[in-house]
Amino acid sequence: MNIFIRNTSGEPIYEQIYNQIKAAIVSGELKTDEAIPSIRSLAKDLRISVITTKRAYEELERDGFIYTVPGRGCFVAKQNIAMRREESLQKIEEHLKIAYELAKGCNVSKGELVKMFELMGEEWC
Amino acid sequence: MNNAIEIINLSKQYEGFTLSNISLDLPKGCVMGLIGENGAGKSTIIKLIFNSIKRSGGSIEVLGCDNMDKDFEKIKEDIGVVLDEPCFPECVKLKDINAMMKNIYKNWSSEQFWSYCDRFALPGNKRFKSFSKGMKMKASIAVAMSHGARLLVLDEATSGLDPIIRDEILDIFNEFTRDEEHSILVSSHIISDLEKICDYIAFIHKGRLKFCEEKDVLLEKYLLIHCSEEDFKKFTRSRIIGYKRGKYEIEALVTNGTVPAGVVSERPGIEEIMLFMTKESV
Amino acid sequence: MKGIFLKNWVVLLSGLRFNLVVFTAGGLLIAVAGQADLYGVLICPVFLCSMVIGMLEYNERSKWELYSDTLPVGRKGTVQGLYLFSLSYFAAFCVLAVLLCAPLRIFMPELVNTARFVFLLIITLSAPMLIFSLTLPVFFKFGYKVFRVVQIVIIFVLAGVGGGFIGVFMSEQDEYTVATDVLSRLINIDFYADLPWLIAVVVGVIAVYFVSMLLSSKLYKTVEL
Numbered sequence: 001m002n003i004f005i006r007n008t009s010g011e012p013i014y015e016q017i018y019n020q021i022k023a024a025i026v027s028g029e030l031k032t033d034e035a036i037p038s039i040r041s042l043a044k045d046l047r048i049s050v051i052t053t054k055r056a057y058e059e060l061e062r063d064g065f066i067y068t069v070p071g072r073g074c075f076v077a078k079q080n081i082a083m084r085r086e087e088s089l090q091k092i093e094e095h096l097k098i099a100y101e102l103a104k105g106c107n108v109s110k111g112e113l114v115k116m117f118e119l120m121g122e123e124w125c
Numbered sequence: 126m127n128n129a130i131e132i133i134n135l136s137k138q139y140e141g142f143t144l145s146n147i148s149l150d151l152p153k154g155c156v157m158g159l160i161g162e163n164g165a166g167k168s169t170i171i172k173l174i175f176n177s178i179k180r181s182g183g184s185i186e187v188l189g190c191d192n193m194d195k196d197f198e199k200i201k202e203d204i205g206v207v208l209d210e211p212c213f214p215e216c217v218k219l220k221d222i223n224a225m226m227k228n229i230y231k232n233w234s235s236e237q238f239w240s241y242c243d244r245f246a247l248p249g250n251k252r253f254k255s256f257s258k259g260m261k262m263k264a265s266i267a268v269a270m271s272h273g274a275r276l277l278v279l280d281e282a283t284s285g286l287d288p289i290i291r292d293e294i295l296d297i298f299n300e301f302t303r304d305e306e307h308s309i310l311v312s313s314h315i316i317s318d319l320e321k322i323c324d325y326i327a328f329i330h331k332g333r334l335k336f337c338e339e340k341d342v343l344l345e346k347y348l349l350i351h352c353s354e355e356d357f358k359k360f361t362r363s364r365i366i367g368y369k370r371g372k373y374e375i376e377a378l379v380t381n382g383t384v385p386a387g388v389v390s391e392r393p394g395i396e397e398i399m400l401f402m403t404k405e406s407v
Numbered sequence: 408m409k410g411i412f413l414k415n416w417v418v419l420l421s422g423l424r425f426n427l428v429v430f431t432a433g434g435l436l437i438a439v440a441g442q443a444d445l446y447g448v449l450i451c452p453v454f455l456c457s458m459v460i461g462m463l464e465y466n467e468r469s470k471w472e473l474y475s476d477t478l479p480v481g482r483k484g485t486v487q488g489l490y491l492f493s494l495s496y497f498a499a500f501c502v503l504a505v506l507l508c509a510p511l512r513i514f515m516p517e518l519v520n521t522a523r524f525v526f527l528l529i530i531t532l533s534a535p536m537l538i539f540s541l542t543l544p545v546f547f548k549f550g551y552k553v554f555r556v557v558q559i560v561i562i563f564v565l566a567g568v569g570g571g572f573i574g575v576f577m578s579e580q581d582e583y584t585v586a587t588d589v590l591s592r593l594i595n596i597d598f599y600a601d602l603p604w605l606i607a608v609v610v611g612v613i614a615v616y617f618v619s620m621l622l623s624s625k626l627y628k629t630v631e632l
Binding site: 010041 | 324
């Protein structure tokens with residue numbers, strides 16, 4: 001697992017850690033029940049405050065990505081892939097709703113909107 | 126005992142200077158940075174912690190023991206100290222320092238001391254007076270880390286050192302706190318060093334404690350903005366901590382929150398927070 | 408206490424080693440004091456005091472005092488460490504003088520007058536102890552700089568100039584004969600007859616020294632660094 005901290009990005013460090021560990025778990029790079037570094041050793045290895053890593057881990061645990069065994073450490077929680085997909089679909093739907101409202105508000109047709117989306121899609125792939 | 130150092134309502138009266146109402150807690154396993162301008166009272170606080178000067182009021186507990194208690198002398202076995210002046214007599218060599226400290230600290234480890242001296246490449250056959258400032262500091266640090274200390278108190282331990290040595294030394298302090306029983310109180314002018322390793326920052330200004338916060342919380346509390354005079358007026362007074370009027374813009378520290386469009390805002394560093402807090406508010 | 412005691416020795420040995428040569432010369436001087444001028448031999452007490460002061464100078468220059476307050480030694484330990492170190496240093500000097508004198512006495516007995524030697528040894532031990540008994544409390548209460556001034560006043564003004572004045576003054580008075588009587592009485596002590604009061608002097612000086620140590624402990628406890 002690689003974690004890169006950028007001090008100048010404006011994104012709080014605990015968020016960077018949260019996002020990178022979450023990405024590693026979701027992508028499968030970190031397997032279920034695999035041990036992740038302890039709060040303290042991660043902080044010292046990254047040369048950041050222990051409170052920062054603690055916060056990131058607390059949020060990861062709250063959101064169901066990891067679990068802690070007292071005295072043993074932190075481990076990757078079993079991910080409910082279907083549930084994650086469902087959550088992501090919901091979020092996509094919300095964002096699409098916003099885009100739709102904006103389009104309606106300034107008379108952008110459905111066709112134009114679909115074209116914009118397709119162009120964007122080309123950039124991704 | 127959850128706190129390595131507990132200071133409650135500390136005050137000290139001098140002619141012309143008063144330290145008042147200082148309350149700080151350094152939780153075990155954490156690093157706290159003490160910042161403030163010269164003469165703010167940082168070294169005074171450290172002297173008060175060791176009871177080298179008598180406090181006028183308040184209480185101080187170090188590693189669970191009141192520092193005016195008889196047992197405090199024993200607690201000093203567990204405290205490693207580096208003061209801003211390297212304090213070994215100029216005629217001694219490293220082996221003399223080892224001989225001296227061996228009989229002063231119960232848990233002195235000559236092996237550890239020599240291994241630090243090797244790691245720092247300190248010359249074994251030169252007298253202390255011919256050490257460079259960096260070498261003197263490194264020797265003091267080697268001593269502080271070779272007697273099984275649980276708490277390190279560092280008073281300007283890295284000032285006067287070049288960035289390469291400072292980085293090395295910060296690494297060592299970082300390693301020290303891998304153990305959750307180990308804590309560090311460090312006072313420094315070099316805020317960039319503190320920003321790296323501290324968990325808490327305490328700011329002393331003119332004998333008063335301006336704040337003592339978790340470093341991350343502190344950094345998220347404020348925004349540094351650059352704007353025109355008109356945009357500046359849009360901010361409510363209570364949000365403005367301090368500002369600087371420049372030729373082309375106003376630079377100000379405000380509490381985090383919404384910012385009018387067109388105003389450039391960025392995350393401030395600890396140094397900027399400190400500077401703007403000491404400027405007069407609107 | 409032990410830590411500071413040993414620390415003081417380490418600093419003395421590493422920093423003032425060349426003085427040990429003079430140390431030895433001083434020992435020899437005292438050993439053949441029978442022929443040397445009494446006044447000249449008084450250099451020994453001054454020398455002994457200045458060795459300890461030299462060590463205190465190293466402490467002062469390196470700002471050791473503030474650091475030592477962070478060590479598990481305590482104010483009392485620091486005071487005792489210094490007093491006992493000084494005492495052990497003066498005692499070591501005397502032992503050295505005796506070791507040098509003994510062979511001389513055996514092989515060249517005309518060079519060494521035992522009574523005079525013992526008397527001068529006692530002065531060499533007592534004078535620094537008395538001087539320190541007076542000045543070390545000043546050191547602990549008021550710091551090194553004040554201590555140095557007081558020390559110089561006592562040693563040079565009293566011992567040196569005072570002695571000189573007395574000599575000049577006395578030569579013009581009839582009391583001159585009294586003074587020389589006293590001095591020659593002192594120099595020509597009868598070892599066995601005077602032994603009791605010699606022992607009393609030594610015990611008295613040691614008692615004063617320890618009282619001074621207690622006083623210094625009390626004073627130092629309340630000093631702010």
